[in-house]
Amino acid sequence: xxxxxxxxxxxxxxxxxxxxxxxxxxxxxxxxxxxxxxxxxxxxxxxxxxxxxxxxxxxxxxxxxxxxxxxxxxxxxxxxxxxxxxxxxxxxxxxxxxxxxxxxxxxxxxxxxxxxxxxxxxxxxxxxxxxxxxxxxxxxxxxxxxxxxxxxxxxxxxxxxxxxxxxxxxxxxxxxxxxxxxxxxxxxxxxxxxxxxxxxxxxxxxxxxxxxxxxxxxxxxxxxxxxxxxxxxxxxxxxxxxxxxxxxxxxxxxxxxxxxxxxxxxxxxxxxxxxxxxxxxxxxxxxxxxxxxxxxxxxxxxxxxxxxxxxxxxxxxxxxxxxxxxxx
Amino acid sequence: xxxxxxxxxxxxxxxxxxxxxxxxxxxxxxxxxxxxxxxxxxxxxxxxxxxxxxxxxxxxxxxxxxxxxxxxxxxxxxxxxxxxxxxxxxxxxxxxxxxxxxxxxxxxxxxxxxxxxxxxxxxxxxxxxxxxxxxxxxxxxxxxxxxxxxxxxxxxxxxxxxxxxxxxxxxxxxxxxxxxxxxxxxxxxxxxxxxxxxxxxxxxxxxxxxxxxxxxxxxxxxxxxxxxxxxxxxxxxxxxxxxxxxxxxxxxxxxxxxxxxxxxxxxxxxxxxxxxxxxxxxxxxxxxxxxxxxxxxxxxxxxxxxxxxxxxxxxxxxxxxxxxxxxxxxxxxxxxxxxxxxxxxxxxxxxxxxxxxxxxxxxxxxxxxxxxxxxxxxxxxxxxxxxxxxxxxxxxxxxxxxxxxxxxxxxxxxxxxxxxxxxxxxxxxxxxxxxxxxxxxxxxxxxxxxxxxxxxxxxxxxxxxxxxxxxxxxxxxxxxxxxxxxxxxxxxxxxxxxxxxxx
Numbered sequence: 001x002x003x004x005x006x007x008x009x010x011x012x013x014x015x016x017x018x019x020x021x022x023x024x025x026x027x028x029x030x031x032x033x034x035x036x037x038x039x040x041x042x043x044x045x046x047x048x049x050x051x052x053x054x055x056x057x058x059x060x061x062x063x064x065x066x067x068x069x070x071x072x073x074x075x076x077x078x079x080x081x082x083x084x085x086x087x088x089x090x091x092x093x094x095x096x097x098x099x100x101x102x103x104x105x106x107x108x109x110x111x112x113x114x115x116x117x118x119x120x121x122x123x124x125x126x127x128x129x130x131x132x133x134x135x136x137x138x139x140x141x142x143x144x145x146x147x148x149x150x151x152x153x154x155x156x157x158x159x160x161x162x163x164x165x166x167x168x169x170x171x172x173x174x175x176x177x178x179x180x181x182x183x184x185x186x187x188x189x190x191x192x193x194x195x196x197x198x199x200x201x202x203x204x205x206x207x208x209x210x211x212x213x214x215x216x217x218x219x220x221x222x223x224x225x226x227x228x229x230x231x232x233x234x235x236x237x238x239x240x241x242x243x244x245x246x247x248x249x250x251x252x253x254x255x256x257x258x259x260x261x262x263x264x265x266x267x268x269x270x271x272x273x274x275x276x277x278x279x280x281x282x283x284x285x286x287x288x289x290x291x292x293x294x295x296x297x298x299x300x301x302x303x304x305x306x307x308x309x310x311x312x313x314x315x316x317x318x319x320x321x322x323x324x325x326x327x328x
Numbered sequence: 329x330x331x332x333x334x335x336x337x338x339x340x341x342x343x344x345x346x347x348x349x350x351x352x353x354x355x356x357x358x359x360x361x362x363x364x365x366x367x368x369x370x371x372x373x374x375x376x377x378x379x380x381x382x383x384x385x386x387x388x389x390x391x392x393x394x395x396x397x398x399x400x401x402x403x404x405x406x407x408x409x410x411x412x413x414x415x416x417x418x419x420x421x422x423x424x425x426x427x428x429x430x431x432x433x434x435x436x437x438x439x440x441x442x443x444x445x446x447x448x449x450x451x452x453x454x455x456x457x458x459x460x461x462x463x464x465x466x467x468x469x470x471x472x473x474x475x476x477x478x479x480x481x482x483x484x485x486x487x488x489x490x491x492x493x494x495x496x497x498x499x500x501x502x503x504x505x506x507x508x509x510x511x512x513x514x515x516x517x518x519x520x521x522x523x524x525x526x527x528x529x530x531x532x533x534x535x536x537x538x539x540x541x542x543x544x545x546x547x548x549x550x551x552x553x554x555x556x557x558x559x560x561x562x563x564x565x566x567x568x569x570x571x572x573x574x575x576x577x578x579x580x581x582x583x584x585x586x587x588x589x590x591x592x593x594x595x596x597x598x599x600x601x602x603x604x605x606x607x608x609x610x611x612x613x614x615x616x617x618x619x620x621x622x623x624x625x626x627x628x629x630x631x632x633x634x635x636x637x638x639x640x641x642x643x644x645x646x647x648x649x650x651x652x653x654x655x656x657x658x659x660x661x662x663x664x665x666x667x668x669x670x671x672x673x674x675x676x677x678x679x680x681x682x683x684x685x686x687x688x689x690x691x692x693x694x695x696x697x698x699x700x701x702x703x704x705x706x707x708x709x710x711x712x713x714x715x716x717x718x719x720x721x722x723x724x725x726x727x728x729x730x731x732x733x734x735x736x737x738x739x740x741x742x743x744x745x746x747x748x749x750x751x752x753x754x755x756x757x758x759x760x761x762x763x764x765x766x767x768x769x770x771x772x773x774x775x776x777x778x779x780x781x782x783x784x785x786x787x788x789x790x791x792x793x794x795x796x797x798x799x800x801x802x803x804x805x806x807x808x809x810x811x812x813x814x815x816x817x818x819x820x821x822x823x824x825x826x827x828x829x830x831x
Contacts, residue, residue: 193692199677200685206671210633211685211739212657270676 020263020279027286034293048175051285053233053240055178055278057252058259059185060229062277066189067222068202068269069123071257074112075230077134078105079249082231083238084138086160087147094156101238102231108134109227110220117219131253138246147244164239174236181229186274194221202269251302258309259284266316284308333360334396335493335524336381336412341390343376348728348758350376352548353390358493358524363515365527365539365556367568369785373548374528378495381526382414383407413491415499419482423471428453430470431485456484460514476507480514487518494518495526500534512538530784532561544568547759565815584608584794587645588778589661589747591630594639599625600802603639607747612769612779614793614808616818622802623782624666627749630780631663632656643747657686660746664736664753666782672736675725679717680706682724683738690743709738714764730761737765741772748772749780754788766792786815798822 032038057075064072086101112130115121149157166173189195197218201208208215233252238244263280265272284305291301336358343351351373358364366374380388386402393399394410401407421430428449429436437448446467453466460480470478479499486494496515500508515538519525529535535542535556542559544551544567551567589607594600600622607613617623628634630641632653641648649655653663665672674682683706684691691701706720713734717727724735733754740748750769754762769792773779783789789796790813798805798821808817 191697192695193688193697194695196681196688196697200674200681203674203676204671207674207685209653210663210665210671212654212662212743213685213688214654270674 020276020283024279024282024286027283027290030290031286031293034290045171045175047282047285047289048178049172050289051281052172052174052178053237054252054255054259054284055281056174056181056229056233056236058256058263058277058281059178059181059274060226061253061256062185062260062263062265062272062274063189063198063222063225064123065257065260065265065267066202066269066272067198067218068205069116069219069222070267070269071124071253071260072109072112072127072223072226072230073124073253074108074127074130074134075226075253075256076249076251077131077138077246078108078227078230079234079237079252080244080246081105081108081134081138082234083248084142084147084244084246086235086238087149087157087244088142090149090156090160092156094159097156097160098235101235102228105227105231105234106224109224109230112227113220113223116223117216135246142246145245149242149244151242161239161242164236177232177236181232182274182278185225188225189274194218198222199270202266202271204270254309255284255305258305258312261309261312261316266320267313268320333522334358335360335394337393338381339391339393341377341380341388341392343380343385343388346726346728348730349548351380351388354545354548354550356543356550356553358526359541360492360522360524361519362540363519363525363527363538365529365535365542366545367529367535367542367564368545369568369787372545372568374545375497376548377545378414378497378526378528381407381412381493381495383412408489411490411492412495413486413489413493414495414497415479415483415486416497419478421470421478421482421485424469426467426469427457427464427473427481428466430481431456431466431488433485456488457481459487460484461510461517476503476510479503479511483514491523493524493526495528497528498530499527500529500531508534532564535564536561584611585776588643589780590642590645592640592642594626594630594641595637596625596629596634597637598802599629600799603799603804605797605804605807607778607780609746609776609778610773611794612773612781612792614789614796614813614818615780615782615799616789616796616808616822617782617799618784618822621799621822623799624751625802626799627663627751627780627782631661631749633663657743658689660744661749662686662740662743662745662747663749664740664751666751666755668732668736673724673732673739675732676723678721679710679715679724679727679735680720682735683709683720683742685739686743705742709742712741713738713768714760728758728761730757733757734761734764737768741768745772745777747778747780749782751782752784753781754783754785762788786818789818790815796821 028038037043057079061072061075064070082101082105085104086097089097089100092100108130112127115126116123149160151157151161164174168176189198197208197213200211200213201215201218205215230249234249237248241248259280260277261267261280262283263272263277265277287304287308288301291304296304334357338354338356341351341354341356342349354377356377366377368374379385381392381401383401383404383406391398392401399410401410401412431453432449437445437452439445450466457464457466460483462477462480462484464473464477470481473481499511503511515525515527527535527539539556541553541555542564543553544564546568586609587606588609591603591605594603603626605613615623615626625634629636632648632651632655635651643659643661648659648661669675674685680702684702687705688697691698709715710717710720715734715738716731724732727735737753753769754765757765766788769779769781781789781793793813794810796808796813796818798808800822805821808821
């Protein structure tokens with residue numbers, strides 16, 4: 001039977017990633033025990049909106065991992081850059097400012113895609129150096145300053161900081177955007193030529209080349225997608241914080257990779273799917289929520305996230321080894 | 329009386345891979361002071377048998393005895409312990425490191441502080457090298473050596489473990505005539521010292537020169553072991569190829585239609601030079617050349633996987649863009665790689681995903697993937713090639729070599745190629761799979777496509793080709809016409825002994 005994105009197969013994909021949802025359920029039970037008022041629609045929405053930023057970033061990052069390029073570590077700088085540029089362009093009016101901010105993020109993604117795809121740079125090292133460069137560049141260009149939008153009533157800035165707080169039929173806009181990205185991403189990954197070729201590339205680059213796949217183009221598009229998602233996250237994050245600044249996206253690279261790996265996308269590429277990644281995002285969100293209920297401080301939360309990442313990668317590697325070298 | 333110098337004795341040894349019995353109930357005796365050649369076509373089970381002796385498998389069945397006692401050769405370390413050494417076709421030396429360090433790897437002499445004792449290193453390395461008659465500075469790096477010297481170092485390294493059985497896999501493939509003679513005199517010297525030597529080769533003259541005994545394998549079974557003086561080249565070849573050689577290769581009529589592919593003065597410096605030829609529809613054009621002749625490099629540059637330095641390729645009278653395989657593939661020229669595991673198949677993905685890997689442009693409209701055509705394509709090629717998989721959704725990596733190769737061919741055929749370049753299309757596959765592959769290739773040519781066939785398998789090359797280009801050291805020497813094609817003529821031509829019959 002063909003594996004496609006028919007409703008039945010979305011269900012089967014969900015069943016495959018049942019493990020991560022089971023973990024999410026356990027964590028939810030833990031939250032419910034820690035705080036009796038957890039089991040309400042409000043707190044469900046609260047969790048969803050709390051993980052939305054991470055979810056948006058992870059949905060894009062998943063493409064980079066899936067296509068065998070491990071991770072885009074320049075994501076935090078793309079988040080910050082798109083936010084700063086949006087704020088800086090606000091005098092042009094909100095729509096144009098949003099376009100500028102997104103284009104700024106996409107420009108970084110396009111550069112990553114070109115260098116990794118065409119020049120075959122190591123994706124980790126390249127994006128790491130881009131993150132370093134971009135931080136320096138933003139500090140230089142905006143003289144180390146935080147950039148505040150003019151939020152007087154009726155200005156584009158006022159509408160801008162309202163974006164994060166918008167709700168549609170009681171559901172925050174950011175939650176809808178995240179869900180939309182996951183649905184669109186799942187379609188892209190499973191039902192388009194680009195998604196299928198990304199899987200081939202992630203499974204074996206050499207074989208993708210001898211299959212006549214335009215490898216540089218596919219790599220380029222994957223990095224562009226990750227940057228697109230990060231730019232959207234950058235707009236929301238900047239709107240939430242009411243300021244644009246170079247350090248805004250800090251930590252999202254690692255958390256996103258953790259969510260991607262937890263969701264069953266293999267770091268070696270070619271395997272996994274976005275419903276699983278969504279589960280990974282939920283687990284991280286619930287874990288954070290639970291730790292907050294238990295009064296775990298932010299730094300200790302990082303320790304836990306790190307341990308979760310190590311455990312998830314270890315588990316993946318163990319499973320790959322158990323399957324034999326032809327699958328590694 | 330013979331049992332006195334019996335070094336190793338195998339009784340009823342078998343090794344099964346998923347889907348095939350690679351070694352089937354083999355008895356084999358190796359004697360000290362003897363060179364024992366193992367012959368057989370590609371895929372006959374020679375390498376698997378040698379891997380058993382060198383401890384690569386922990387799950388072979390049957391008994392191996394050494395010195396009258398059963399031994400368990402379940403790991404390379406165990407085999408080494410029992411005195412079994414193997415010189416591999418691909419040398420196992422590290423090129424940027426000195427000869428001495430390569431030779432003494434794992435037992436480098438160190439002083440009290442853990443510092444290397446260079447004097448002791450030089451002394452021991454020189455001692456090892458003297459055994460193979462090589463007099464070079466042990467602190468030279470391996471990459472500074474010639475192929476022949478590197479091989480001697482490799483042998484010296486293996487001899488350093490004091491083996492009683494030495495296995496050599498195609499040791500002469502990269503050597504000149506002169507170097508072969510020097511290698512042979514060394515082998516005779518080792519033989520006289522009482523080593524049992526196993527010699528694997530495809531070259532008949534070498535075997536008749538150096539071997540005392542020959543064991544012929546076919547389809548995983550031992551056909552016979554004979555003293556060399558009982559054999560003639562003809563009788564040996566007959567044992568190797570079996571009875572049904574002419575039946576197996578339906579000799580095709582050399583048809584050829586319109587000009588499909590024209591190669592003009594194609595050059596990639598250091599690999600092949602000034603190669604020109606034409607390929608016509610319905611034709612299977614062989615390339616006769618030893619490995620290292622530039623045949624694979626020629627094919628890869630021709631299709632655009634590798635760059636070219638000069639020359640042009642015309643497909644249907646229009647030039648191909650250089651180094652752009654996706655474009656070439658879209659235009660109908662497809663390359664089947666010789667390395668199915670590393671760059672041919674997506675071993676982790678299903679058979680289905682592999683078969684359709686090259687035809688996404690056909691299966692999508694406006695970038696949206698339409699799966700309804702996919703099943704028909706996968707079924708067509710699974711049935712045509714007889715891919716034995718429980719379902720198209722099992723992983724390609726779980727299949728046997730023969731079925732993997734069929735999947736790889738299916739991937740190429742699914743593109744409906746106008747020109748198909750086959751690089752070792754039946755390497756390491758069983759006889760049944762080979763037949764299916766040959767049938768499919770002939771059917772493709774009969775339907776009007778042109779095929780360029782690269783193969784080390786001489787019966788395959790002679791049987792399928794309608795003509796054969798002779799490639800040696802990167803240069804095209806000429807063309808063997810159908811009437812002249814035979815295993816002997818191909819082998820001679822590839823080795824440089826070729827007289828144009830109508831010059």
